[in-house]
Amino acid sequence: MMDVKDRSEDNQRELLEELRSHEKLTPKQRRAIEPQPMPEQPPEVRRHNIQEVPLGLSATAAMIEAYRCIDCKKAPCVSGCPVGIDIPGFIRRIQKGDFKGAIQVIRETNCLPAVTGRVCPQEVQCQAKCTVGKVHKDVSMAVSIGRLERFVADWERDNKQFEKPETAPSTGKRVAVVGSGPAGLTVAGDLVRLGHGVTVFEAFHKPGGVLVYGIPEFRLPKESIVQKEVDLLETLGVCFEMNVVIGQTITIDELLEEEGFDAVFVATGAGLPYFLGLPGEELIGVYSGNEYLTRANLMRGYGFPETDTPMVPSKNVAVFGGGNVAMDSARTALRLGAENVYLVYRRSREEMPARNEEIHHAEEEGVQFMLLNNPVRFHGSDEGRLKAVELLQMELGEADASGRRRPVPVEDSNFKVEIDTAIISIGNGPNPLVPATTPGLETSPKGNIIADRDSAKTSKRGVFAGGDIVLGAATVILAMGEGRRAARAIDEYLKTGKW
Ligand code: FAD
Ligand code: SF4
Numbered sequence: 001m002m003d004v005k006d007r008s009e010d011n012q013r014e015l016l017e018e019l020r021s022h023e024k025l026t027p028k029q030r031r032a033i034e035p036q037p038m039p040e041q042p043p044e045v046r047r048h049n050i051q052e053v054p055l056g057l058s059a060t061a062a063m064i065e066a067y068r069c070i071d072c073k074k075a076p077c078v079s080g081c082p083v084g085i086d087i088p089g090f091i092r093r094i095q096k097g098d099f100k101g102a103i104q105v106i107r108e109t110n111c112l113p114a115v116t117g118r119v120c121p122q123e124v125q126c127q128a129k130c131t132v133g134k135v136h137k138d139v140s141m142a143v144s145i146g147r148l149e150r151f152v153a154d155w156e157r158d159n160k161q162f163e164k165p166e167t168a169p170s171t172g173k174r175v176a177v178v179g180s181g182p183a184g185l186t187v188a189g190d191l192v193r194l195g196h197g198v199t200v201f202e203a204f205h206k207p208g209g210v211l212v213y214g215i216p217e218f219r220l221p222k223e224s225i226v227q228k229e230v231d232l233l234e235t236l237g238v239c240f241e242m243n244v245v246i247g248q249t250i251t252i253d254e255l256l257e258e259e260g261f262d263a264v265f266v267a268t269g270a271g272l273p274y275f276l277g278l279p280g281e282e283l284i285g286v287y288s289g290n291e292y293l294t295r296a297n298l299m300r301g302y303g304f305p306e307t308d309t310p311m312v313p314s315k316n317v318a319v320f321g322g323g324n325v326a327m328d329s330a331r332t333a334l335r336l337g338a339e340n341v342y343l344v345y346r347r348s349r350e351e352m353p354a355r356n357e358e359i360h361h362a363e364e365e366g367v368q369f370m371l372l373n374n375p376v377r378f379h380g381s382d383e384g385r386l387k388a389v390e391l392l393q394m395e396l397g398e399a400d401a402s403g404r405r406r407p408v409p410v411e412d413s414n415f416k417v418e419i420d421t422a423i424i425s426i427g428n429g430p431n432p433l434v435p436a437t438t439p440g441l442e443t444s445p446k447g448n449i450i451a452d453r454d455s456a457k458t459s460k461r462g463v464f465a466g467g468d469i470v471l472g473a474a475t476v477i478l479a480m481g482e483g484r485r486a487a488r489a490i491d492e493y494l495k496t497g498k499w
Pocket of ligand 1: 121179180181182184201202203204210211215245247268324325431473
């Protein structure tokens with residue numbers, strides 16, 4: 001007897017055959033096709049492992065999903081993509097089963113498709129503009145552009161279809177890239193193709209930036225996805241120098257004046273965690289989201305004792321914040337064995353900045369949301385260990401400058417929750433080391449490097465900057481877009497010497 005999975009696969013194949021039998025489908029017929037669901041690990045299973053949660057579309061499901069695209073003339077989805085991928089162009093190829101052609105279209109503008117297909121907030125970018133979603137008046141009915149992008153990127157990797165791009169003859173020029181996150185990797189890939197020598201300097205022992213130290217394995221596999229992208233850059237000739245802290249090991253001026261680099265691109269990201277500034281924040285058991293995630297991800301604390309980095313076992317964990325870092329921290333704490341994980345957020349669910357998918361996954365996995373609550377102090381034991389957090393209830397008032405309703409304290413509503421671990425995930429600022437050690441490099445009052453948005457030029461000749469260090473904590477695709485624009489400007493500078 002055919003089991004449920006077989007039957008649904010059979011149904012999908014039948015549906016695909018039927019769609020193919022039509023010489024031409026009308027937009028109405030295309031819009032009537034149901035969105036193809038993403039298979040996932042069940043919540044009760046995945047909360048005990050670190051493997052990826054969504055499993056990826058099958059080839060049949062991807063082709064059916066591609067049939068949902070009505071190939072709009074003006075393609076509003078493209079204007080929603082920060083790197084302007086030819087979205088209908090790659091979807092048309094998937095529909096025909098030409099997966100190789102599809103990934104080639106994506107790679108024209110996006111050098112990390114397996115990453116962006118997984119972590120881009122498509123629901124507020126390309127998919128938010130998709131005509132199909134607009135007609136249904138429901139963004140969840142938009143064509144699943146991100147899932148399709150991920151599908152062809154995985155297909156390319158699994159079938160070893162990647163073609164090494166051609167590189168221009170050597171120009172003899174050398175560029176130093178500081179930081180190996182998405183901005184640094186993109187600029188390195190583009191410049192090496194243009195024939196320039198590129199060395200990426202990274203403070204950590206592994207390249208990838210937030211892709212390896214922040215975003216957890218269950219959302220973005222490290223070895224099979226991020227490291228593969230880095231390997232590819234190495235085969236193109238990019239050199240990676242790990243464990244080099246620019247500003248301490250060597251300065252930007254030394255790179256330019258003594259080490260023979262012709263230009264520098266600074267992509268050091270926003271890795272400086274903000275704290276709440278509350279009494280008791282110094283207690284043992286209080287972490288920043290960045291430290292917690294770095295220990296768990298980059299240092300592979302989830303594998304202790306097989307791996308070297310211990311993570312203190314937690315029973316009751318409170319995570320403070322409502323963004324992606326908070327969701328990642330809470331879901332990681334569950335996977336590390338916590339019995340209760342509370343997510344404390346001072347506004348309501350509607351104002352949460354995290355992606356809907358992450359909020360939904362966290363809830364499914366058992367994270368307990370404590371909305372409209374704000375911490376006021378942490379309480380500790382005589383030995384200085386965290387024992388509890390005192391919370392104050394909030395209600396929503398008028399909208400503030402961000403357009404979100406302002407949380408207002410409810411008087412005398414304080415109460416305590418017993419916890420042994422607190423993870424503060426309320427945002428990150430720019431790392432101050434490079435600006436502090438580079439005379440002539442101008443920064444904003446918040447400490448971000450000031451750089452021209454088109455040319456990435458800073459106030460210092462030969463020094464370019466982009467990604468989160470310029471934008472503030474933003475997104476992977478925006479950081480990549482910055483890297484791409486910077487590569488063009490650096491190439492121009494190296495060729496003409498004009499500043
Ligand atoms: P980064 O990725 O921060 O990389 C900067 C690199 O520079 C780091 O490796 C750092 O070690 C290195 N560095 C810093 N100082 C020095 C120095 N002095 N010398 C040498 N190296 C140095 N965005 C999304 O689009 N989707 C998501 O789902 C998402 N989830 C996120 C989850 C978390 C936990 C975090 C923290 C961020 C998330 N983001 C997400 C944001 C996104 O990851 C960042 O916007 C993006 O990584 C910025 O890229 P970048 O290259 O500018 O910097
Ligand atoms: Fe296809 Fe939607 Fe883009 Fe139109 S807006 S081309 S339907 S993905």
